[in-house]
Amino acid sequence: MAALDLLGRRWNLRIVWELQHGPIGFRALRQRCDDMSSSVLRQRLTELLDARLVAQQPDAAYALTDLGRGVFQALRPLARWSDAWASALSEDGRD
Amino acid sequence: MAALDLLGRRWNLRIVWELQHGPIGFRALRQRCDDMSSSVLRQRLTELLDARLVAQQPDAAYALTDLGRGVFQALRPLARWSDAWASALSEDGRD
DNA sequence: GGGAGTTGATTCGATTTCCGAAGCGGCGGG
DNA sequence: CCCGCCGCTTCGGAAATCGAATCAACTCCC
Numbered sequence: 001m002a003a004l005d006l007l008g009r010r011w012n013l014r015i016v017w018e019l020q021h022g023p024i025g026f027r028a029l030r031q032r033c034d035d036m037s038s039s040v041l042r043q044r045l046t047e048l049l050d051a052r053l054v055a056q057q058p059d060a061a062y063a064l065t066d067l068g069r070g071v072f073q074a075l076r077p078l079a080r081w082s083d084a085w086a087s088a089l090s091e092d093g094r095d
Numbered sequence: 096m097a098a099l100d101l102l103g104r105r106w107n108l109r110i111v112w113e114l115q116h117g118p119i120g121f122r123a124l125r126q127r128c129d130d131m132s133s134s135v136l137r138q139r140l141t142e143l144l145d146a147r148l149v150a151q152q153p154d155a156a157y158a159l160t161d162l163g164r165g166v167f168q169a170l171r172p173l174a175r176w177s178d179a180w181a182s183a184l185s186e187d188g189r190d
Numbered sequence: 191g192g193g194a195g196t197t198g199a200t201t202c203g204a205t206t207t208c209c210g211a212a213g214c215g216g217c218g219g220g
Numbered sequence: 221c222c223c224g225c226c227g228c229t230t231c232g233g234a235a236a237t238c239g240a241a242t243c244a245a246c247t248c249c250c
Contacts, residue, residue: 001109003177008108010208010236013099026227037209042228052184060227067180074172081169082098088162089147105237121198132238137199155198 006051011036011044013075016053016064020072023063101146106131106139108170111148111159115167118158 007013011033018024018032030041045062048054053068064072102108106128113119113127125136140157143149148163159167 003173003180004108004112007173008103008105010103010105013103017099027225035210037211038228039210039230040208043208051180052187067183070176070179071173074176077169077172078098078102078166081165084165085098085146085162092147122196130239132240133198134200134202134239135237138237 006047007071009044009047011040012048015041015044015048016068016071017075019054019062019064019068023057023061025061029062101142102166104139104142106135107143110136110139110143111163111166112170114149114157114159114163118152118156120156124157 007016014033015029018029024032026038026041026045030036030038033041045054048068049056051067052065053071054062055065055068057063102111109128110124113124119127121133121136121140125131125133128136140149143163144151146162147160148166149157150160150163152158
């Protein structure tokens with residue numbers, strides 16, 4: 001339930017999702033997340049740091065931990081579902 | 096990405112999660128969701144109704160559609176991960 | 191019919207969160 | 221030295237969320 005709370009917070013899912021491509025700096029990560037507000041990004045990052053989903057490397061770049069990668073794995077079915085969802089909605093929309 | 100946006104909104108994940116047990120009325124659903132604000136619950140429900148994840152039955156109870164059940168299925172790996180996460184955090188926390 | 195209880199749903203003021211832009215100190219290259 | 225980039229912070233306004241009161245409709249019981 002705590003997981004649903006943490007990941008249900010705006011941007012957290014997205015951040016983990018964008019972090020899949022490997023370590024990335026603060027500003028670059030922000031860009032990937034639709035230029036979300038830097039203050040909120042910092043806040044979300046500390047939450048994720050806290051939750052051990054994300055770690056900060058010596059060079060200050062952010063990266064997924066093993067746990068974080070686990071979330072990403074667990075998220076893949078959701079990604080697959082979103083395709084089905086999209087096509088269901090579009091089918092629905094056409095005449 | 097739209098999926099991450101929809102499900103990243105507060106309570107949406109939780110609502111789908113609580114709806115897994117079958118059709119349920121507005122007030123009962125609200126109770127299950129930590130007595131969340133009724134105004135927000137209504138707003139979330141219309142979003143989910145819109146997205147075809149939830150449907151309203153003739154007797155006004157809310158239930159997951161096929162798509163909604165799909166989300167729930169897709170969420171199960173996440174639930175499994177949350178167990179691993181919890182134990183990782185507790186191991187970390189002891190002495 | 192009248193009153194009490196429940197239901198789904200709405201309204202509204204207060205609080206929390208989020209946003210966006212500006213700015214901080216630090217660091218490297220020209 | 222100066223300029224640009226970096227991670228990060230601050231702050232005022234906007235938006236989302238909350239919480240409690242409230243509504244109309246429906247049921248049950250008398």
